[in-house]
Amino acid sequence: MKELDKAIRQSLSADDAELFDRLDADQALQRQVLATFQGKLRWFNAVGWVAGLAMFTAACFFSWQFVQAVEVGEMLRWGAAAAVAFAGVLLIKVWFWLEMQKNAIVRELKRLELQVVSLAAQLRQP
16 A cells, blocks of 8 residues: 555645645544544534533532432432433543544545546546
């Protein structure tokens, strides 16, 4: 695959090669997380991060109250609240992982489109 990438880079113009490098598949996790805050849904992702932090804080508080509870009924209520809050945190994290996966797939599709356009341009030349 590296040889194919090298051959494609050699056939691309300077602008296309820069775009190809920018769409590199091996992005660090931090870059993938920051990429969720770009685009049309960046405000929604920011709200999701804030909600996730709020739910985690609430889950920690509920867990502490569960540990401090004296009666069984009180323990059940705090434990259930902590479980629901931790489940909410889990759902938000899964949603963000899906967002990052979607961004990775879109990035790969753009690389593939660039490769197809490059190949089509090569075939048109005599």
